[in-house]
Amino acid sequence: MYQLTEHDLGDIAIGAALLGTGGGGDPALGRLIAREALRRHGPVTVVTPEELAPDSLVLPVATMGAPTAANEKLPSLEPVEELIRAFADAAGRRPTHLMPIEIGGIAALIPIAIAAQLGLPLVDADMMGRAFPELQMVIPSLAGVSATPMVLADEFANTVVLRSDDNAHTERLARAVCVAMGAAALIALYPVDAEQVLAHTIAGSLSRAADLGALVRNASRDHQDAAAAVAERIEGTVVFEGKVIDLQRRTEGGFTFVRTLLEGTGPSLGRTAEIESQNEHLLIRTADATLATTPDLIIIVDAASGLAVTTEALRYGVRTRVIAAPCDPRYRTEGALAVVGPRAFGYDEDFVSIVDRVKERVA
Template identity: 40%
Template structure:
């Protein structure tokens, strides 16, 4: 069921993501602030279920890679998600139907909502891990043969890097090295897939679960 995510929902989602992160994924604080700022500026973000994505539609992950604590020390420009999105559109030759999260835990729970607000495209209520894992290839799409590439990385200085690797383990290695050179964190667009693949392999409902956990903790 389609619904809209505003500031209150992001607050709860970020809190719940610290639980689902199970110690991984980093503090969602900076990602939460960026999402809230984008929503206040551009409006609430539409959240749709995987079943609402057409089978032949293209969807793309928006995520952070690297050390989340560096995002506190080295302030984001706020333009990184849009830079990766625009480069991915050039790579694909088509506008994605929606954005979704790579993982439910930590900072990556809220990163897609920055792009959803600024580009006015829906975010899908799903992820590829159900919690937080440390490497790019550790996803439900990856273990089912759907590649995470091409992937586009962007830093706060305006640099972008597009990676095409022989497999997702090499994607992880190359992207991780690029992230280190680019200052310790990047925003990444990856795991382009179809709506059919998303329905078959993604974990549905994790952003909503984060929100429910956060709301429960807030109201306790």
């Protein structure tokens, strides 16, 4: 158990941008929101999953919608009271703890702000260990945990409560409500007890984000190779180094694909690579080989600073290094790959873990 203060936010934001694998929205905005809330309401108590009492009720909270919308219509945190009240009405009790649902991007910071506002403790864990675009893609969902009762609240404190047995259907309903709420809503979903937290979440996510942030900050201060340090810490590999030379987009079968072409530099000189992204980066390949695919983490960092480059910030001329790192093992099962593997996002590829790809290359 520790007290999280505004001094912890910078590192968490840097780490969450990395773990967001291009998606998850702008952690810089999340950092400002969390800082303001911590200044107004004081520090937040953070507990590990092991410290949870058996009768705890942990409620993940987040914002849902387009980063473009959140960056323009800055949220109000006033409706969180109503969000929790609507949840308690539906679930029969109030949550004892809050938690991030994903550790990527703004989603890592918003729960800190909400916890400060409500005076509730936060669990150092999340449900993905990265970011994914849809709510049925979390690890508890793969284990059969229901996303509902799920509550959405807008800035007017209008609330909508969803109940469904099918998390993919909940995602579709929630998306429609979210757009009606101006493409930016506060959400609470996947209520879990202490046992479920231990079984189905990724423990230590907030600490991991903070750790990665400190690593990048220190590497850049000491003129060390930040990208290599990040790759090592998350047991990943720098799979490509290059400069963005083209961005293409296409829509096909309901998916909007963004393809980034990299011209190799340094160790990748003479080769080109393409990265496929939807919200997150999902696949990287060269002319002869696929280098990594979802659900492994594909992280594009600025070659000089080691800071993450989000999908929205990808532009011509940005010099990058691309890190691939293994996802949580629970994402590698056949059932999980049907939801978060390459085919689930429209790529006709089998998933091969980055761990095995590296072994193959060495062998």
